[in-house]
Structures are given as structure tokens and as C-alpha cells.
Amino acid sequence: xxxxxxxxxxxxxxxxxxxxxxxxxxxxxxxxxxxxxxxxxxxxxxxxxxxxxxxxxxxxxxxxxxxxxxxxxxxxxxxxxxxxxxxxxxxxxxxxxxxxxxxxxxxxxxxxxxxxxxxxxxxxxxxxxxxxxxxxxxxxxxxxxxxxxxxxxxxxxxxxxxxxxxxxxxxxxxxxxxxxxxxxxxxxxxxxxxxxxxxxxxxxxxxxxxxxxxxxxxxxxxxxxxxxxxxxxxxxxxxxxxxxxxxxxxxxxxxxxxxxxxxxxxxxxxxxxxxxxxxxxxxxxxxxxxxxxxxxxxxxxxxxxxxxxxxx
Amino acid sequence: xxxxxxxxxxxxxxxxxxxxxxxxxxxxxxxxxxxxxxxxxxxxxxxxxxxxxxxxxxxxxxxxxxxxxxxxxxxxxxxxxxxxxxxxxxxxxxxxxxxxxxxxxxxxxxxxxxxxxxxxxxxxxxxxxxxxxxxxxxxxxxxxxxxxxxxxxxxxxxxxxxxxxxxxxxxxxxxxxxxxxxxxxxxxxxxxxxxxxxxxxxxxxxxxxxxxxxxxxxxxxxxxxxxxxxxxxxxxxxxxxxxxxxxxxxxxxxxxxxxxxxxxxxxxxxxxxxxxxxxxxxxxxxxxxxxxxxxxxxxxxxxxxxxxxxxx
Numbered sequence: 001x002x003x004x005x006x007x008x009x010x011x012x013x014x015x016x017x018x019x020x021x022x023x024x025x026x027x028x029x030x031x032x033x034x035x036x037x038x039x040x041x042x043x044x045x046x047x048x049x050x051x052x053x054x055x056x057x058x059x060x061x062x063x064x065x066x067x068x069x070x071x072x073x074x075x076x077x078x079x080x081x082x083x084x085x086x087x088x089x090x091x092x093x094x095x096x097x098x099x100x101x102x103x104x105x106x107x108x109x110x111x112x113x114x115x116x117x118x119x120x121x122x123x124x125x126x127x128x129x130x131x132x133x134x135x136x137x138x139x140x141x142x143x144x145x146x147x148x149x150x151x152x153x154x155x156x157x158x159x160x161x162x163x164x165x166x167x168x169x170x171x172x173x174x175x176x177x178x179x180x181x182x183x184x185x186x187x188x189x190x191x192x193x194x195x196x197x198x199x200x201x202x203x204x205x206x207x208x209x210x211x212x213x214x215x216x217x218x219x220x221x222x223x224x225x226x227x228x229x230x231x232x233x234x235x236x237x238x239x240x241x242x243x244x245x246x247x248x249x250x251x252x253x254x255x256x257x258x259x260x261x262x263x264x265x266x267x268x269x270x271x272x273x274x275x276x277x278x279x280x281x282x283x284x285x286x287x288x289x290x291x292x293x294x295x296x297x298x299x300x301x302x303x304x305x306x307x308x309x310x311x312x
Numbered sequence: 313x314x315x316x317x318x319x320x321x322x323x324x325x326x327x328x329x330x331x332x333x334x335x336x337x338x339x340x341x342x343x344x345x346x347x348x349x350x351x352x353x354x355x356x357x358x359x360x361x362x363x364x365x366x367x368x369x370x371x372x373x374x375x376x377x378x379x380x381x382x383x384x385x386x387x388x389x390x391x392x393x394x395x396x397x398x399x400x401x402x403x404x405x406x407x408x409x410x411x412x413x414x415x416x417x418x419x420x421x422x423x424x425x426x427x428x429x430x431x432x433x434x435x436x437x438x439x440x441x442x443x444x445x446x447x448x449x450x451x452x453x454x455x456x457x458x459x460x461x462x463x464x465x466x467x468x469x470x471x472x473x474x475x476x477x478x479x480x481x482x483x484x485x486x487x488x489x490x491x492x493x494x495x496x497x498x499x500x501x502x503x504x505x506x507x508x509x510x511x512x513x514x515x516x517x518x519x520x521x522x523x524x525x526x527x528x529x530x531x532x533x534x535x536x537x538x539x540x541x542x543x544x545x546x547x548x549x550x551x552x553x554x555x556x557x558x559x560x561x562x563x564x565x566x567x568x569x570x571x572x573x574x575x576x577x578x579x580x581x582x583x584x585x586x587x588x589x590x591x592x593x594x595x596x597x598x599x600x601x602x603x604x605x606x607x608x609x610x611x612x613x614x615x616x617x618x619x620x621x622x623x624x
Contacts, residue, residue, distance in 0.1 A: 106537040107492050134604065152462050152609040180419050180517045189601050204540075205492045205614060206517055209598065209607040225418040225544040228516075232537040286521065289501050292446065295521040297464040302517060 035294060038287030044278040045269070045306050052275035053267040053308070054162075056221065058256035060084070062091060063264065064112075064223075065250040066101065071201075071223035072264050073183055076163050078141055079176045080133040080217045083185055087196040087217060089126035091252050095197070100246035104230040105238025107204030111186055113197050115246050123197075132191040133215045135173035141165070144174070145272045147280070149298050153177075153208040157300040159271035163219060164300050166211065176216035179206045179301035181224050185215040203228040206301035221307050222266055260312065269306040279306065347606060350599030356590040357581070357618050364587035365579040365620070366474075368533065372396070373567035374403060375576065376424075376535075378413065378559055383513075383535035384576050385495055388475050390453055391488045392445040392529045395497055399508040399529060401438035403564050407509070412558035416542040417550025419516030423498055425509050427558050435509075444503040445527045447485035453477070456486070457584045459592070461610050465489070465520040469612040471583035475531060476612050478523065488528035491518045491613035493536050497527040515540040518613035533619050534578055572624065581618040591618060 039047070056074055064071040077084040090096060096112070099121065103111035114121050144167065146158035154166030157177065164182070167174035176182065182202045187194030194215060201220050220227070235241040255263055269276050280303055285294035351359070368386055376383040389396040402408060408424070411433065415423035426433050456479065458470040466478030469489065476494070479486035488494065494514045499506030506527060513532050532539070547553040567575055581588050592615055597606035 106540055132604075150462065150464050152464075152611055153607055191604055204516065206611075207614065208611060209595065209609075209614065211607070212605040213603055228418055229541050229543055231541055283521065291525055292444075292503055293524045295465055295523070297521075299464055299518075299520065302519065302521065 035288035039282050041282045044282045048275035052273040054270050056266050061255035063253045068226045071226050072221050074221050075218040080215050082130050083196050083215050083217050086126050091254050093124045096249050096252040099249050102246050103239045104232050106232045109200040110203050110227040111200040127195050129195040134212045135175045138167050138172045138174045141174045162268050162271050175212050178210045181220040183218045265310050265312045267308050267310050347600035351594050353594045356594045360587035364585040366582050368578050370567035375565045377562040380538045383538050384533050386533050387530040392527050394442050395508050395527050395529050398438050403566050405436045408564040411561050414558050415551045416544050418544045421512040422515050422539040423512040439507050441507040446524045447487045450479050450484050450486045453486045474580050474583050487524050490522045493532040495530045513539050577622050577624045579620050579622050
């Protein structure tokens, strides 16, 4: 499959060069020079070795099952140890089952939790709230591969075991960044007012200004389109304006607790591999003939993280 | 309406602080200091004067009418004079009417054009292809308000009459940037292979690496959710895999040609106004109590451009 987005247009066959309407000012346009061809992102993926991939850890993988299908989330316990533990406890007691997606705000987030504010679902063993884990000590993050590219929101950005992340050597802190598909913990005003009962996934332009302001617990690795295509809510902040519009959550399950035959078997490219560096470089400086300009830069949230389904 | 995204969660009522499961490592967490309250984006919008807004120019506004409703596009003739003229010529001859949205790729683009490659719809007066207008001379752009914030993809970024844009004083060029809602011209390999018969709108993370590689003609100012929620295509590159899945285009009309009573009357905040600077600053450095950290930076594609519907 060609990953190149726009090169597949085959409809631009030249049928004839009629004159421009007379009121069109002719511009001074010079055709850009051709870039030499080079490996594309798809080529870089194809050239990878089996060792460049890692299976998802079933103990840190959640399946969010909604009527339209399955969304697969990878949790990041290094960055939010207490919240990940608590979310897994909520999953274990089937807290989320029967709750709903209650919010979809365009170019922002989809959010799920308990739609019944007045009589909230009881929690048996897990916690309802926790102190925020907005950053962690840098020393806790064992596997950070830094991007050479500058970033406006953080002194250093890169990937930690497959998660887009940032760090600040001055304060000695590290954190997960808000990119497309990032999953975080909704909260009220207090930094200790969230705990995982309300979760959201980013469905638009990376809201990096939320970084360090909220606990991020992981990311969606498959099934994003099931969330991003949900009808947008018409109440303030994209909440659905009636319970009938909420999207029911059939279940959230830990992959490890799901029978093997029912698991979604995914591998993610290791972000500390040379293969991934090749992917980044293919995206950072694309070759011809379609591309005419090499960007010379990659934004953290534009760095594709390859995922593939493999036979069990 | 509060524009603040996550502060509306009222479900995080503290019901009780059960112990964390024993295997959770207690983290060293310090609650962030409170930020002083300050004007929010919503406050900055509320404080604006009527003169801080401009009506959309009906001669550069398109209505893309699909079964789900109306998408409003603003064209940017300064940046792509020939293409804008040609698209308006295509609209005038009702070229797009009866064509379709044929592609929706998650976190990428929605694209529309002629689904019938083998027997393409004839063009009466407009042109099928044009030389690309990937950049224009900087001197052609009369109203550039630069952001002080650094950008990885361009030496300078900011807004030109409401359009996110960039420029490079060294080469003396300026261009529209790919942000959420940006509208561009699909093309084949040749830089002169597009002309406006195929158009796309960005529905995900800003693909800034496409900047200067393709002709950008404007942006969607209203109705983005009608595009962003379309089912994703399952053929390569997000094309729909059968004609029955294409989304029909009822019509594309120039606002000026639509009876006044049927127009969508929108105003956009002037991006060269002090009011807009206040919006940017509210987003760049958010105040408490919800926000705990001021980002100190705004990405060009995270800069909200306020739009409002006004009585006729």
C-alpha cells in the first residue's frame, strides 16, 4: 500500500489547456526542481526486520468495545503509574461496562465515562480520584529516543517506548504529550480531581497546551476512526445533548483477561530502532517525484508510529 | 459558552479514598502551584468590538452542500490567484454539482471530485489543470501578522487576512500552511497536474510537510464536522471502495450567486486586530484555576480563528 497521501490522484489527466478566464492575473510561477527519489515511509516499514517490532503487552493493553467495533489502547505505566493501576482496577471490576461515550467535540476530544452524574455508578475497589500525574521524574523514563527537531512546547521531544513524549532537563521532569490519539484523564478544576473514571482521546490537531496540565495514560493504537467519526455533540463542549445520543460502552477489557482467540494481535514498531529512524527521516525529508520540497523537519505529532496486525 | 475543553467535567466528585491496590508504586507527586486567573479565549472573544470582525466576502466564499448540510469555505485569492479564479469558474459552470466526496482517510484528508475516472465530466469553460501555485512572492501578501512563536517548518509563521500562513524572507516567498480545515488542490505527480477539479480538506493533525508541495486555496470556516465525521474509506489511501459509499455533492455555489436569504452569514475575527492578539495570548498562556501550567507557546495550527454567525 502506498502511504503517500495525494499521489494516487489519477483524475488529473490533461484533457486540454483552455485559456484562463480573462480576469485571472497570470502569476510568475516557476516549477519547483525535482527532488531525487528516496525511500518512502512505506519503503522504510517494508525494509524493517522482525526485531524492529514489539508485541503489545497484554497487561497494558485495553480493548474498548463499542457497537461499531474495537478500539485498542496502550497504557503507559511509566508515565502515570498510579492512574494506570487504577484504570486497570476499574477495568477489572467492569466499572466502564455499560457506561458511555458522552462527548465528541470537533478537532478536540472524544470522552467517555459515567453519563449519570446524579447517581454515579459505584466503585467497588478502585479509586475515584488520585493526585494528578502530570509529569514524572526524568530518571523514571528508561527508554527515551530524542528527536533532533526543535519543538515549541518543550525543550526536548521524542519517543519513550512508542509514546510521544517530552522532557525538561532543567526541572528533571518528563511527560507524555498530547498528539492525535493520546488518551488522558478528564478532571475538574483540582489537579487531584481525576482518577480515570472519565477518559478522553484526542481526535484533532495536537492540543499540546494541555501537556503537563492533565494526566496522560496512553494512546489509541488501533481503531481511532471509530472514535473520530462519531457524531459531534451539540451541547457546550461537544457533550451530547440527550442520553439517547450517548454511545454505549459494551465493555473495556484488559487484553490479558481476554481469551487468546479473541485478542487483537498487534505489533508496534520499536521507536528506539534504526528502522524507526528511517521512518522518521522518510517523513522529515520526502523524496521525489511527487514531493517537490523536503520539509527538513518533523513535528513530534506528525511522526507516524507504525502498527500492524499479525497472525496469532 | 465556555471554550475551555476539560473544565466542565463535573463527575469527579470525591466519593471516598479507598487504598490503591498494593502493587501500585506510590509516586512522588507535588501538586502544581496555582496559576493566577486571566482572560480566557472566550473572554477575549467577548471583549472584542464589532470592528474586530470582518464579514466573509461573498465573492470568495463557497458553499459545499452535501446531504448532511452546508460546509462554508473561504478562498484565498492572494495565495493562489489562478486556482481561485479557476475554481470559481468551475463553480459557475456547476462542474462540481453531482460529483462526490470519494475519500476520507483518518487523521488526514477528506477529498472530493469526479468519481468517474473513465468518463470524466466535461469542463465547459474552466481549465482542468494549471501550473501549481505552491508559493507566491512575499510582496504579494499585503496583510501578514507574524506570530512571535518559533516554528519548525518555516522561518516565519502567522496569519494573512485570517489564513494560517508562512513566509521565508530568504527566498522571498509566502504560502498558506496545512492546518486543520485547510483546503488544497489534489494533484498527480506533476506540479502542473492539478487545477481544482479535485479538492481536499485536512481533517487531522496538521500535515505541514505538504506545505509548498501543493496549491492551497483556502480553508473551511464552518461545517468542518460534516467532513470530519464521514466514514473512513477502506480502499488504499482512504478512498471509498465502492461508488455507493461516495458522498454526493448536491452543489458548490459561490455565496455571491446565492440569494441573500439562503446565505450563511458569517464573520471571522480579523487576525490583524488587537482582539485577535488577545485570543492568541489567552491560548498561549492560559490562566488558572483549571490550567496549572502556561504553555508559553502557541503552534500556528493551534491558534483558534473565531468565527460567528450573525443576523442578516
